[in-house]
Amino acid sequence: MTQSALVVGVTGIVGRALASLLVKEGWQVAGLSRHATTQLGVTPVTADLRDGNGLTRALASIRPSHVFLCTWSRQATEAENIRVNSAMVRAVLDAVRPAGTVRHVGLVTGLKHYLGPFEAYGRGVLPQTPFREDQGRLDVDNFYYAQEDEVFAAAARDGFRWSVHRPHTIIGQAVGNAMNMGTTLAAYATLCRETGRPFHFPGSPVQWHGLTDMTDARLLARHLLWAATTPGAVDQAFNVVNGDIFRWKWMWARIAQWFGLEPAPFTAKNAGGILPLERQMADDAPLWAALAQRRGLVEPDLARLASPWHTDADLGRPIEVVTDMSKSRRLGFTDYQATDDAFFDLFGELRAHRLIP
Structure with missing residues (x-):
């Protein structure tokens, strides 16, 4: 069966690398962005994630088996980051819901899960390193948590599996x-x-x-693909770094x-x-x-x-x-960069x- 992906944020560092990998692996790939991608093998879909009605129209004919959320919108405050970015995740998952085809959703966040948002970066009680996935959420507002909660709620509602990916600073072109x-x-x-x-x-x-x-975008793309196609990796959050x-x-x-x-x-x-x-x-x-x-x-x-x-x-x-990668290593992801x-x-x-x- 041919796998079909919707890559949200396809013109960004992560989305671009992921779409390239999926095309090479024989997937059907639709790439969503505000400005149409010209990437070979990718069907461009243009929409503003903050326009729910426009997004629904743009995705009406897209029937993905996998959705990869690889974008965010920077706002002036963390409260606005939470409001805007959680709404964008919700809008995408609501827009693909009528097709009834989504089996997996991959969400890319990052190490601010452990460090806190930019407003509180490195202040207060500093977290213990190496960062491990079993460290709980910080007691601060954080749009990464809000994005996760939107994915978790939609998964409970619609029955798809999910993975969350927490890279360090990403190296790649966009x-x-x-x-x-x-x-x-x-x-x-x-x-x-x-x-x-x-x-x-x-x-x-x-x-x-x-x-x-740090995290190479190409390695992160392989990690997203691995988690989406490895039964033991579903419904889990993972750190993802280069390995050095x-x-x-x-x-x-x-x-x-x-x-x-x-x-x-x-x-x-x-x-x-x-x-x-x-x-x-x-x-x-x-x-x-x-x-x-x-x-x-x-x-x-x-x-x-x-x-x-x-x-x-x-x-x-x-x-x-x-950043600790033991969780992924134990489950079979051994890539290094x-x-x-x-x-x-x-x-x-x-x-x-x-x-x-």
């Missing part, structure tokens, strides 16, 4: 994505090289010296080398105060536009490539962030698509 550390660092490194500015690590001493991990750990003081030098840069020293002079990318890149939009014109790049709008606020939030944390290679693959792809010179 233009116009709200959270994209890899492309942000590529743009920053390019600007440092072009202008002669020092390539400063923008994070905290804890992140510079401590251990951490590193320190940013090592990774920063690796990234600098790829771009032909010398990393600026992380010394006592700047170790006591973070040098956030939002501040470092605040006036760089005209520089990038001029660079794009001069070097023939396809995206002159720096804001569509870089998300400094998100990179600052991740690299400014006051704790080590390490070296994180430096994940960055290098992304940088090469960005260059091949003329997004960086």
